[in-house]
Amino acid sequence: MGRCDLDHQKIYLSSAMPIALVDCNNFYISCERVFNPALEDKPVVVLSNNDGCAVARSNEVKELGAKMATPWFKMEKLAKQHGIIALSSNYALYGDMSARVMSILSTFSPKQEIYSIDECFLDLNGFDPQSLVAYGQTIRKTINQHVGIPVCVGIADTKTLAKLANHCAKKRYAGKDGVCDFGRYSTTQISKLFATIPVGDIWGVGRKITEKLIAMKIETVENLRTANPNRMRQQFSIVLERTIKELNGIPCIELDEAGTPRQQIMVSRSFGQEVSNFDDLSESVAYFASSAAEKLRKDGSVAASLCVFIQTNPFKEKSPQYNRSVVVPTGKPTGDTVKLVNAAIHGLTTIYRDGFNYKKSGVLLMGLQPKNAIQSSLFDDVAEQDKSNKLMGVMDSINRRMGKGSMAIAASGTQQRWAMRRDSKSPNYTTDWDELPEAR
Ligand SMILES: [Mg+2]
Structure with a gap:
């Protein structure tokens, strides 16, 4: 860090230690458009599950002036x-x-910090400063x-500036074509x-x-950048002081690498052969939930x-199409395979419908937090918690030594009909969305 005093005559925006912030444009809408190109160029909103508020808007909707989180009934006209x-x-x-x-x-980049579902920071330290815009492209x-997802790239010397550069790339204040590198601009x-x-x-x-x-x-941003950081710390907080320093190109917020726990864990797969009955589907869901639980414990996290x-x-x-998801709260955040599998199967019972041939299922763990951050309440059953921790510990160590799946809970099944392919053909990685190799 070293450079600690602020001198407004000299702005450190040289991209000497550049960080990129990559952010997906209107992420939920863009995901929907990948699978339904008819939505391209149309005004589209995605509504939240329960209250029917717009949680994502396409640019066309934004231009109509509809605000984020507007209830659908208010938008109907x-x-x-x-x-x-x-x-x-x-x-x-x-x-x-x-x-x-x-x-x-x-x-x-050798260093990535996944910041949210649709954005991450990349450390571009050591890259040729002249080539960063091209790299962004x-x-x-x-x-x-x-x-098939459009993204924008903001590049600058601090995380706060990279965020701002991304904002500029999106709003087209500066930086054409979705990439904005503050290092390319003079201080004026x-x-x-x-x-x-x-x-x-x-x-x-x-x-x-x-x-x-x-x-x-x-x-404006310029007003804050040139404000007196000491005075602002006294009137607000050390956080705002840090923001001011970051706006002046002095890094104060470290890049949190992949070592930090993930925000969500997804395990899903297309089946080798389609299945229609509940038992087969529930085996697959139980299997995915236990594999997700194992990753969760490895991160030292619990899921809410x-x-x-x-x-x-x-x-x-x-063929008749059916596509449903449901979110199930776990009660107290947990990393216990048995509890997570039970929650997954419970969720499945609420969305399963007879008479369809299912091709894929999956489990997404959300609301992840470090296990040791969970406060135990007075009423927690300590003995039961202890038993669960021991059992999960044994399960993980057996699977580590004897190979994945050596010890599993009975619900994930022994037949696993869904996992088998009818033929030995290799997956259509490039021609079939359903068979793209999946990142886990
Ligand atoms: Mg976004």
Whole structure:
């Protein structure tokens, strides 16, 4: 770090230690468009499961002025006028697509921090500063070719600036074609640009702080960048002081590498042969849930909820199609295979319908947190907790020594009919979405 005093005459935006922030555009909408190209260029919203609020909007909808989290019933008039298409959310699909995007992005840098379902930081330290814009374009092209999702790339010396550069790439304030590298701009250009961006658009500057800042006439990014950091620390917090330093190119927020626990764990697979009965499906779901639980424990995490999904083969257009997911809370966050498998099977019973040929199922663990961050309550059954920890420990060590699946719970089945292929043909990796190699 070293460079600690702020000198506004000299802005450190040289991209000497560049970080990229790659963010998917309108992620949920883009995922839906991959599988339904008819949605391209149409106004589309994705609605939340329970309350029917718009949780994602396509650019066309944004242009109509519909705000995020607007309840659908409030949008109905606008929707009729402009033919807005409303879709219910399919978190299983988004989780799966996210895993694919992140796995490809990990090949672009030795250090990756997955920040959320649709964005990650990449350390570009040591890359030729002149070539970063072209590199950003390669990233965009690769993700588009392999997954079909449009992304924007922001490049700068600190995480806060990289976020802002990404914002600029999206809004087309600066940096054409979805890539913005602040290192390519002179200090005067940067000052001019920052003076056009509202202070509330800065990463970590929430609504309350924004209101307070505006009352103090700190209205733009440039106003905050040139504010006195000591005074701001006294009036706000050390967090805002850090933000100011970061806006001036002084890194204060470290890159959290892959060593940090993941935010979600997805295990899913297309079946070797389609299955229609509940028992076969439930075996597959139990198997995926236990494998996800094993990854979870390896990270030292616990999960607060779990999403189960099942789907028929979308490429057999003449067969009846069925595609459902459900989110099941685990009660107290847990890493216990038995509890997670039970939750998954319970979820499956609520979405399973007779009379369909299922091609794929999967389990997505969500709301992950470090195990030791969970406070035990007075009423927890300590003995039971202890027993569960021991059992899971034994299970993991046996599977480590004897090979995966040596010790499993009975629900995941011994026949595993769904896992077998009818023929020995290799998967159609490039021609069949369903058979793309999956990132786990
Ligand atoms: Mg995004």
